[in-house]
Amino acid sequence: MDDSKIDLIIDKHHAEESALIKVLLDIQDEYGWLSPKALKRVSEKLEVPLARVQQTATFYKAFSLAPKGRHTIHVCNGTSCHLRGAQRVLDKVQELTGIKPGETDPDLKFRLEAVNCLGQCALGPVMEVDGKIYGKMSPKKAAEPLKKYE
Amino acid sequence: MAQIKSPEELEKIRQEVSTQRDPNRPCISICAGSSCLASGAGEVIAAFKAEIEKQGLKADVDTKAAGCPGLCEKAPIVVIYPQKICYVQVTPEDVPEIISQTVVGKKVIERLIYTDPNTGEKAAHEDEIPFFQKQMRLLIGDNMKIDPKSIEDYMAAGGYSALNKVMRDMSAEQVIEEVSKADLRGRSGSGFPAGFKWESCRKSKGDNTKYVICNCHEGDPGAFADRRLLEANPHLIVEGMIIGSYAIGACEAYIFVGDEFPQTVENARLAIEQAEKYGLLGKDILGSGFDLTMEVCIDGGGYVLGESTALMASMEGRIGEPRMKYDHGTDRGLWAKPTVLNNLQTWANVPLIINQGADSFAAIGTEKSKGTRIFSLSGKIKNTGMVEVPMGMTLREVIFDIGGGIPGDKKFKALQVGGPMGGFIPENLLDLHVDFEELNAAGLAMGPGLVVADEDTCIVDMVIYHLNFLANESCGKCTPCREGLKQMLRILNNITEGKGKESDIELLELISEVQQDAALCALGQGASGPLLSTLKHFRDEYEAHIKEKRCPGGVCKALIETLSETSA
Ligand SMILES: Cc1cc2nc3c(=O)[nH]c(=O)nc-3n(C[C@H](O)[C@H](O)[C@H](O)COP(=O)(O)O)c2cc1C
Ligand code: FES
Numbered sequence: 208m209d210d211s212k213i214d215l216i217i218d219k220h221h222a223e224e225s226a227l228i229k230v231l232l233d234i235q236d237e238y239g240w241l242s243p244k245a246l247k248r249v250s251e252k253l254e255v256p257l258a259r260v261q262q263t264a265t266f267y268k269a270f271s272l273a274p275k276g277r278h279t280i281h282v283c284n285g286t287s288c289h290l291r292g293a294q295r296v297l298d299k300v301q302e303l304t305g306i307k308p309g310e311t312d313p314d315l316k317f318r319l320e321a322v323n324c325l326g327q328c329a330l331g332p333v334m335e336v337d338g339k340i341y342g343k344m345s346p347k348k349a350a351e352p353l354k355k356y357e
Numbered sequence: 358m359a360q361i362k363s364p365e366e367l368e369k370i371r372q373e374v375s376t377q378r379d380p381n382r383p384c385i386s387i388c389a390g391s392s393c394l395a396s397g398a399g400e401v402i403a404a405f406k407a408e409i410e411k412q413g414l415k416a417d418v419d420t421k422a423a424g425c426p427g428l429c430e431k432a433p434i435v436v437i438y439p440q441k442i443c444y445v446q447v448t449p450e451d452v453p454e455i456i457s458q459t460v461v462g463k464k465v466i467e468r469l470i471y472t473d474p475n476t477g478e479k480a481a482h483e484d485e486i487p488f489f490q491k492q493m494r495l496l497i498g499d500n501m502k503i504d505p506k507s508i509e510d511y512m513a514a515g516g517y518s519a520l521n522k523v524m525r526d527m528s529a530e531q532v533i534e535e536v537s538k539a540d541l542r543g544r545s546g547s548g549f550p551a552g553f554k555w556e557s558c559r560k561s562k563g564d565n566t567k568y569v570i571c572n573c574h575e576g577d578p579g580a581f582a583d584r585r586l587l588e589a590n591p592h593l594i595v596e597g598m599i600i601g602s603y604a605i606g607a608c609e610a611y612i613f614v615g616d617e618f619p620q621t622v623e624n625a626r627l628a629i630e631q632a633e634k635y636g637l638l639g640k641d642i643l644g645s646g647f648d649l650t651m652e653v654c655i656d657g658g659g660y661v662l663g664e665s666t667a668l669m670a671s672m673e674g675r676i677g678e679p680r681m682k683y684d685h686g687t688d689r690g691l692w693a694k695p696t697v698l699n700n701l702q703t704w705a706n707v708p709l710i711i712n713q714g715a716d717s718f719a720a721i722g723t724e725k726s727k728g729t730r731i732f733s734l735s736g737k738i739k740n741t742g743m744v745e746v747p748m749g750m751t752l753r754e755v756i757f758d759i760g761g762g763i764p765g766d767k768k769f770k771a772l773q774v775g776g777p778m779g780g781f782i783p784e785n786l787l788d789l790h791v792d793f794e795e796l797n798a799a800g801l802a803m804g805p806g807l808v809v810a811d812e813d814t815c816i817v818d819m820v821i822y823h824l825n826f827l828a829n830e831s832c833g834k835c836t837p838c839r840e841g842l843k844q845m846l847r848i849l850n851n852i853t854e855g856k857g858k859e860s861d862i863e864l865l866e867l868i869s870e871v872q873q874d875a876a877l878c879a880l881g882q883g884a885s886g887p888l889l890s891t892l893k894h895f896r897d898e899y900e901a902h903i904k905e906k907r908c909p910g911g912v913c914k915a916l917i918e919t920l921s922e923t924s925a
Contacts, residue, residue: 227674228657232616266676267657269616286579286773286808287735289822322617323826324806326581327395328735329429329742338619340395 212237213245217252224253227263231270239275276311276318278356280304281335285324288331292345296332297321299346303353316356360636363644364525367517370635374512381439383418383460385409386501387447388434390425390589391620392742396432397448398422404449408456418460421510424500424589427743428488431471436483436501443483444469474739474761488740491759493721493729493747496705500589505624508631511592517637519708523600524643527711532604533559536707538715540727544702545572545663546775546802548726548793551703558605558687561695567607568691571598572668573614573621573701576660577776578826580806582733583701585743587614588621591628595651597707599637602649605697610651612701613668615658625653660777660830661880665690665698678832679878702731702805722748726792730803734760737767737811746791753787756809767811770910771895775802777823778883780890781816800890802883815910816891816898821849823887831880838881841872845888853913857903862892 216233220226230253234245241264250257264270282297297308300319306312308321327333330342334349341352361367387393387402405420428434431445437459444455444466451469458464470481471488480486483501503510511517523532537552558567571594575583587594598610612625629651632638640648654672661667662677669691671677690696706728710718719727726748732755735741739761746755752772756762763769771781779802782789789795796803810819828842845868848861869885876882892899901907908916 225674228671229655229674232655232657262676263674267659267671269658284578286577286806286822287741289579290736290808290810290814290819323576323578324581324735326391326585326618326733327429328579328581328733329392329432330395331735331741342395 210242210244210248213248214252217249222252222254224255227253227255227260228267231260231264231267235270240271240273271318273311274315276315278316278337279318279320280353281320281322281325282308283323283325283327283331283333283335284321285328285331287324287328288333291331293332295346296334296344296349299349300334300353303350317353360634360639361643362636364521367521367524367637367643371512371517371521374509378513384421384438385418385455385460386421386423386436386438388425388432388501389422389504390429390585391618392425392429392585393432393434394620396446398433400449401433401435401447401452404452405456408452412456412461414456414460418456421502421504422506424503424505425585425743426483426489426501427492427497427585427745428486428740429742430740434501438502441483442481443471443486445471474764488742488744488759488761491754492745494745495709495721495729496593496702496731497586497589497743497745503590503592505589505591506627508592508628508635511590515712516592516708517596519711520596520599520637521643522711523603524645524647529559529604529606532600532711535715536604536710539706539710539718540715540725541703541706541710541718542726542793543700544706544730544803544805545700546779546793546804547700548797548803551699554687554697554699555601555605557685558607558695558697561688563688563693563695565606566609566694567605568694568696569598569602569605569607569610570668570672570691570696570698571610571612571701571704572663572665572698573612574656574663574668575615575701575805576663576830577804577806578660579735579773579808580733580776580804581735582731582743582805584614584618584621585733586705586731587612587701588618588624591624592632593708594625594701594704595628595632595638597704598651599632599642599649600707600711601697601699601704603642603645603647607697608648608650610649611654611672611691612651613654613656613672616655617658622653622655629653660826661832661878664879666878668698669696678834679880681877705731723790723792723795725794730791731805732807733805734807734809736773736808737763737814738809739764748792749790751788751790752782752807755791755807756787760809763809763811765811767813769809770812770814771810771816771819771891773806773808773810773819773887774804775886776804776806777826778802778880778886779804780886781810781819781894782890783894786894800886800893802886813910813912815853815908815912816895817849817853817902817908818910818912820887820891821846821853824849824884827880827884831884835875835877835881837872837875838877838884841868841876841881842884844868845885852899852902853908854915855902855906855913857899859903861903862896862899866892
């Protein structure tokens with residue numbers, strides 16, 4: 208992993224302690240996850256104890272401490288999608304990918320997340336892969352879109 | 358674009374922008390809100406551009422990627438001005454016909470107009486569609502006329518006239534007085550008087566550095582109204598916040614929003630940038646000597662971050678855990694400075710109040726709840742979308758007259774009001790009015806989302822769903838919340854698996870009581886909302902699970918299997 212950008216990101220935020228979350232968000236945007244090395248570097252440069260960096264990285268939902276995989280699947284389990292059968296879609300996607308929400312498969316192909324309302328309730332149940340919305344999902348229909356991703 | 362130095366200059370630019378626009382010039386407005394984009398609006402926009410080029414109409418016809426008008430069910434939405442003909446579920450294949458028939462030929466294409474799902478009646482014009490007609494769209498009515506990425510569009514629709522009025526004619530105290538007189542109350546559901554909050558902060562002796570925050574976290578798992586409004590018309594929020602900051606004497610303003618909604622974040626950031634370029638943000642705004650910076654602050658995700666102390670902790674770069682409130686945020690808020698935190702929809706009302714005056718605002722609504730309320734409607738409802746209704750409308754009107762009722766031949770079972778800490782009500786309570794006091798008295802909260810459940814829903818399953826959500830979101834610091842939720846879930850899961858006991862209901866009530874009294878923050882205190890409201894209104898469903906081992910909604914797998922085994 209090329210981690211030269213970590214320092215650039217930290218410098219962009221002037222290595223300020225109060226920018227901890229912003230720094231972590233930017234690193235995550237760049238690399239897709241927060242590696243142990245990145246956390247350590249942030250701790251050194253921001254002069255924040257490593258334990259606090261780790262606490263922050265585990266507290267917020269946006270952070271991932273494992274590599275994210277080439278594609279991210281969001282299955283909406285918001286209230287409206289839940290009412291329309293999202294749980295069964297989620298069960299099916301778990302079966303198809305072999306992973307649970309919050310996990311990445313060993314080939315780093317997919318990462319799966321169950322998320323709250325995506326604002327697409329009219330199309331519910333909704334699945335989103337790399338930002339593209341697949342609406343009116345059913346357990347049967349879930350397999351097709353996933354085939355497109357390598 | 359030049360920096361504007363005085364209210365007079367702003368007025369001149371606003372006039373210029375408006376007069377440059379010929380109201381009779383054909384314009385094809387396509388909703389570019391995230392719902393329409395997901396249904397192919399991007400392709401439709403591209404098709405319109407290409408077709409206009411092909412037919413040599415580029416000099417005569419405009420296109421606009423507009424903000425969401427709320428009818429997400431019928432995405433993508435297209436409105437053709439000046440006739441205001443509204444087409445729904447438009448595809449790129451429809452585009453050549455729309456151009457030749459409607460734009461050039463001035464004829465309506467029957468196939469593409471809105472058909473009422475209940476009466477079968479057709480409506481060709483935006484203002485004839487019952488879904489829009491029955492609303493009171495003071496804040497979202499112009500969305501189709503505004504490209505959220507264009508400050509000029511916002512100005513042409515009357516935007517920044519309130520800021521102008523404030524900077525020209527009003528002192529900070531007068532602004533606060535107007536907002537107080539309008540009786541603007543916190544749209545997060547708190548109902549807290551905004552004018553009072555602003556005044557406390559303005560008068561706070563704590564510090565001269567003051568902050569203003571817009572809460573667009575909207576962590577409710579089933580609501581999208583706040584985020585959609587920010588996405589559709591970001592300048593409305595920016596304008597409201599500039600006026601509020603001026604009144605309060607704040608020097609920095611923040612919009613707090615989740616990064617799961619890239620388009621919302623992008624539009625908000627762009628709006629701030631444009632306002633800076635025009636000099637509506639920055640140093641010496643409109644020559645008044647008032648300085649203000651504004652920034653979008655990305656939250657790290659998690660329901661509890663919407664709570665004021667957790668939100669501020671997270672903005673300071675710390676763990677977003679709620680704290681006991683020993684001080685008021687208006688005295689010691691963000692970085693221990695006096696801070697005003699208001700919901701996004703609270704800010705959205707400010708320009709309206711300034712423009713129309715407090716009296717005309719306060720003339721709308723009920724005795725104690727004034728103005729309008731924007732909800733997202735979802736679940737088992739025909740017209741999923743974003744709606745704006747006057748306070749005082751009944752929930753029945755919102756769900757059936759505007760929302761169109763339940764799809765298929767299914768029966769209504771419950772309406773969820775107020776998100777995961779609100780509650781569920783049955784049909785006979787749908788005549789409750791949209792009113793802070795009335796909803797609170799019924800154990801509900803005025804959250805941004807209304808979610809409809811039909812007869813195929815299991816109430817116990819919905820409660821488990823919400824308690825699971827809250828258990829995952831609980832910070833775990835206090836025992837009543839952490840352990841209470843765990844035990845409630847254990848009991849409820851047993852009930853859905855056919856292992857329920859008659860004493861369970863009493864036990865659930867007892868745990869809820871303890872949790873309400875002893876939990877540290879509002880999340881724990883409110884966590885039993887869905888449970889208590891359903892024990893009150895849908896007790897028979899619990900009893901069917903416990904006594905008859907039957908799931909009335911046909912959802913609980915274990916009970917369906919036992920039933921078929923016994924009947925086999
Ligand atoms: C657990 C929890 C979550 C909350 N989430 C939100 C939210 O997503 N958006 C919001 O505006 N207020 C939320 N609030 C309320 C805020 O703490 C605060 O009262 C509100 O933003 C004030 O705005 P208002 O006075 O304009 O209503 C939440 C409160 C609690 C206890
Ligand atoms: S609940 Fe799934 S998109 Fe709204």
